[in-house]
Amino acid sequence: MSSFSVPLSKSFQRKVDELVQKYDRISEPSPALRDFLRNPDELACLMNAVRRQVLLVQARSRDLEDAQITVYDGALLILSNHGDDPRDTGALELFLAEYLGLVPTFPASQVKQKIVHHGSLGSAPIRATESGHATERAMTTDERAHGKLEHAPVSRDDAPSRHHHGNDPTHLGFGSSSSDKHLRGQADRLIEVYRSAKNEYYGEKKRDGAEGLGLVRYLRDTAENTLLYLQGNGMSDHPLIPDIKYSFEMAKDKAAQLSGGRGRRFDEPLRDAGRHSHRHKRRRSCRDVDSYRPNGR
Known part of the structure; x- marks a missing residue:
């Protein structure tokens, strides 16, 4: 770069x-x-x-x-x-x-x-x-x-139709237009941030034997944002969806636990x-x- x-x-x-x-x-x-x-x-x-x-x-x-x-x-x-x-x-x-x-x-x-x-x-x-x-x-x-x-990412209302690509896994539901390439690139960047947050969370847990509230919230919010983007842009069949869902639910529950049992009305x-x-x-x-x-x- x-x-x-x-x-x-x-x-x-x-x-x-x-x-x-x-x-x-x-x-x-x-x-x-x-x-x-x-x-x-x-x-x-x-x-x-x-x-x-x-x-x-x-x-x-x-x-x-x-x-x-x-x-x-x-x-x-x-x-x-x-x-x-x-x-x-x-x-x-x-x-x-x-x-x-x-x-x-x-x-x-x-x-x-x-x-x-x-x-x-x-x-x-x-x-x-x-x-x-x-x-x-x-x-x-x-x-x-x-x-x-x-x-800007393309909203679900503006995204082009993707069903005509069949089961080709290389497309993950995308065509070859510039808007499709942008969607795929944006998804890749969000997934990169999610993986980084996940690695930081588990790295700290393994190193310190504890879970910091900051990293738990970061993983929760990053997983949620990535999940919303994938589901909102025709990628509900993305192979990482189950892993992201698990991370989101786990981090959401852990954040509430570390916050004294408070759910999300914004954590504090x-x-x-x-x-x-x-x-x-x-x-x-x-x-x-x-x-x-x-x-x-």
């Missing part, structure tokens, strides 16, 4: 820093976000969407010249602490504005209509880079570099919507945008 060019790297980092500063300065939630804060279930869905988006970003090419990571992706990683702090106000505001296209002054009724238009928040991370501001900016870069959009009790955590948060350099591993694990 080619190295970053100095001008591109500096320009990218500068724009990421500007976005981080912009959303980090927000002291009061917008009307759009305030509506979520009043409803714990909807807030949990929104934070889950942020986590899934972070996992998708971490699965993409780490080379800026491949144009698969935008400055919005980089800022989201920093503001959310690589997905560890999805309740951060700045991260939530950025996600609503730049991924779902919600203007901060939107009234609650328009916010709900916009979310319905994009589909449920459970699938919003997969659709987010296919609509709204992020797609337009990513497409401009990608078209210059590749002549086509390679930034909600605290004051994230602003007090900024003083403890380590702002990272552009290099961290490239990391597949969560912070401190």
